[in-house]
Amino acid sequence: MGQFSQSGKFAHDTACNTAESTRQAVQATVAQSPAGQAALNAAEIAWARSCIASCKLNNNSQGMEPFLNVLKSLGVNS
Numbered sequence: 001m002g003q004f005s006q007s008g009k010f011a012h013d014t015a016c017n018t019a020e021s022t023r024q025a026v027q028a029t030v031a032q033s034p035a036g037q038a039a040l041n042a043a044e045i046a047w048a049r050s051c052i053a054s055c056k057l058n059n060n061s062q063g064m065e066p067f068l069n070v071l072k073s074l075g076v077n078s
Helices: 010-029 034-058 065-073
Strands: none
Touching: 010 034, 034 065
C-alpha cells in the first residue's frame, strides 16, 4: 500500500520514509499465514499512523487523506 514520500519537506519525508522502510521489512519477512497477515496488518496500521502524525506535525495536516483511507480499509479508526 505504501510508497516513499517525496513531498519536498525534509522532516515529513524522513518520517514517512522511515515508516515505509519498516513496513516493507515486515512485508518481506512475514509468512503467508493468519499470524503473518496479522503482522502485516499491524505494520500497515503503524505506517499509516506514523505518516498521519508526520502530516500533522510537519505538513500542516496536509496529505492525510490517503493514510486515513488505509486505516479505514483495515477497519481502524484514526
